[in-house]
Structure formats: structure tokens, C-alpha cells
Amino acid sequence: MTEIERGILYLVATPIGNLADFSFRAVEILKRVDLIACEDTRHSRLLLDHYGIDRPLVAFHEHNEETATPQLLERLRQGQAVALIADAGTPLVNDPGFPLVRSARAAGIRVTPIPGPCALIAALSASGLPTHRFAFEGFPPRRSAARRARFEALRDEPRTLIFYEASHRIMDTLQDLAAIFPPERPIVIARELTKRFETITASTVGEAGALLERQPEQRRGEFVLVLGGAPEASPGDGLCPDQERVLRLLLEECSLRTAVALTARITGVSREAAYRTALRWCGQGGAG
Structure with missing residues (x-):
């Protein structure tokens, strides 16, 4: 007793x-x-x-x-x-x-x-995404403009991000995530955890909305969204190898300003880190 x-x-x-x-x-x-x-x-x-x-x-x-x-x-x-x-x-x-x-x-x-x-811990543990550092953000704002502003502030966050969402806003939230985060960013959609119709689905930010659009039954219930963090910057110049490759290719075709903006949008690296790297390359005689 x-x-x-x-x-x-x-x-x-x-x-x-x-x-x-x-x-x-x-x-x-x-x-x-x-x-x-x-x-x-x-x-x-x-x-x-x-x-x-x-x-x-x-x-x-x-x-x-x-x-x-x-x-x-x-x-x-x-x-x-x-x-x-x-x-x-x-x-x-x-x-x-x-x-x-x-x-x-x-x-x-x-x-x-x-x-x-605890729903967030249950979803995180089964997500297959990094668990050693994470940030719980609760429910995103109800209105799209405020929601996108919140996502923009979190776009370069390297920790795994966890959100709760309701069924009547899940599609709008996935659409706003896709407008802010790089399309290849991994996301896990945990629905109805511990209940009869529990599903835990791995996707990407760019594909998640279409995935649920094709499966109406997956839009019902209570949701936990587990979003992969931004790629960690390497100590040498602030960009990981994949981010460097994207920046180099874009610098061959675009202005420095456009290449930096697109690199940040595509890879999730901060604009500041991409800009510093591009300037360093230019000072060394070009991006090639």
C-alpha cells in the first residue's frame, strides 16, 4: 500500500x-x-x-x-x-x-x-529523430501569419522540435511548415498515441501535407509533430558539407545575395553563416 x-x-x-x-x-x-x-x-x-x-x-x-x-x-x-x-x-x-x-x-x-x-515524450521516443536535445513548443499559434512567424524564428534551431496540434488545424499547420522549413527536413506525425488507431508516420516537410491529403483518415485525432532540427554547423566555417555544396552551386549561377538566401531556404542554414562563408570564399579567389 x-x-x-x-x-x-x-x-x-x-x-x-x-x-x-x-x-x-x-x-x-x-x-x-x-x-x-x-x-x-x-x-x-x-x-x-x-x-x-x-x-x-x-x-x-x-x-x-x-x-x-x-x-x-x-x-x-x-x-x-x-x-x-x-x-x-x-x-x-x-x-x-x-x-x-x-x-x-x-x-x-x-x-x-x-x-x-506524456505525449511529447512518447512521440519523441518513437520518432527515430535525435533525442539528446529537443525543444517542446506546445500548440503553434492559431492564425497562419502568427504561426509562420513562430516557425520562421525556429527555422535555424538545431534541436529536434515538438509541437502539439488539433485535427481541424493539422493541414494548415503542415502547409505553413512547408512554407518556412526546407522541404527535405524530416518530420514524424504521431497520431492518437496509445489509442486504438495510433499511427506514427515518418515523412518530410515537403511531402507531409500531400501524404495526409491522400489519407483522410489520418487527419483525425490528436497530433504530435516531431520535426528534425537544422543541420549542425561545422566548426570550420559554419556550414556542413551538404550546405557548402548547395552554396557553391548557387554562387555559380546567382548573385551572392540570391545564392545566400536560397541556400538558407533550401538547407536550413542561417543566412549569416552562409553569407560569411561566401565572403570568405570570394576573398580566397572565388567559390570554386
Whole structure:
């Protein structure tokens, strides 16, 4: 039997789809806390009933977390054990809870994570893309102009990038990715993770939209997009061999300015690195 301590805020991860992914420790903690704060009490009640967890629930979501936080802190100060859960996955990972955790720690209240499912980690681990360095970007902006601006700011990021996206925006998001990132940049589309119709599909930024266009059933559900990072620059001149080759070929046909811009667009290297390399070559007597 799992024992709990009083006056502690437990952050409890819940399944992202398959109910069997709920850990034994998580279930035992939730059975013994005094109160469970959750995004949607009706949604969470279905999960809790499945595991025979009968504890009081209180709504805690993005629209009320500022006002609900002081109430939960008071319960914790009184020595009650409080659990925070999200609708699915690990609390605070693209879910409410940050003000509560920050305030609890500032007040000297112990915060304990009960780890478990997390959609971004599940998708990353199965993507086949580099996992040693990655950046989670949550949901991209809803509007295309803002979305493209966000993608433009991330175009030269060397770390693997992870996004969440909803079914009704997935095609628009893939289109905007294709407008900003080099077409050969690898992308993995993870859909409905741990659920019956789970699919994890490897593609490229240039082909992903057409792939889903041909398969309407692949446009339904919840998505995690795992995008390969920009090629790492070599220490010598800032460009990897493939980027150098593209720049040399373009310099033979285009002006320096155009060659640099196209190299950056095609390969994902920064314009500054391509420009510095081109100038160095010119100073050495040409690009050849």
C-alpha cells in the first residue's frame, strides 16, 4: 500500500489514451489524497470511476486557475494532501498548473511529481529523430501569419522540435511548415498515441501535407509533430558539407545575395553563416 504525506501537492500523470497506462502508484496516491484538482470533473470522473477512486473533485483549468490557486494553497496549509491531474498526460505540460506549483513552492509547500504518460515524450521516443536535445513548443499559434512567424524564428534551431496540434488545424499547420522549413527536413506525425488507431508516420516537410491529403483518415485525432532540427554547423566555417555544396552551386549561377538566401531556404542554414562563408570564399579567389 502506498503511503502519502499530508500537506503535499502531488502532480499525478494520467493516461493519454490507453487506460492501462495508469501507474499503480498514481492510482494509490489518488485514492488517499483529500482532494483532486482536475481540468474537467466530468472527464476525470470517468477515469477515476474505472479505477475505483472516490475522492472529492474540484475544477482547476485555464479560466479559473488564478482564483482557484489561493483556495488550494489554503487547503495545503491546513495539512490536506492535494493532487493535481490534467485531462490526459503529465500536469503542467501544456496544461494548467504553473501558478499553483510556483505559489506552493514559494510558500514552502512540498511539491511531488508522480510521473507517467506524456505525449511529447512518447512521440519523441518513437520518432527515430535525435533525442539528446529537443525543444517542446506546445500548440503553434492559431492564425497562419502568427504561426509562420513562430516557425520562421525556429527555422535555424538545431534541436529536434515538438509541437502539439488539433485535427481541424493539422493541414494548415503542415502547409505553413512547408512554407518556412526546407522541404527535405524530416518530420514524424504521431497520431492518437496509445489509442486504438495510433499511427506514427515518418515523412518530410515537403511531402507531409500531400501524404495526409491522400489519407483522410489520418487527419483525425490528436497530433504530435516531431520535426528534425537544422543541420549542425561545422566548426570550420559554419556550414556542413551538404550546405557548402548547395552554396557553391548557387554562387555559380546567382548573385551572392540570391545564392545566400536560397541556400538558407533550401538547407536550413542561417543566412549569416552562409553569407560569411561566401565572403570568405570570394576573398580566397572565388567559390570554386
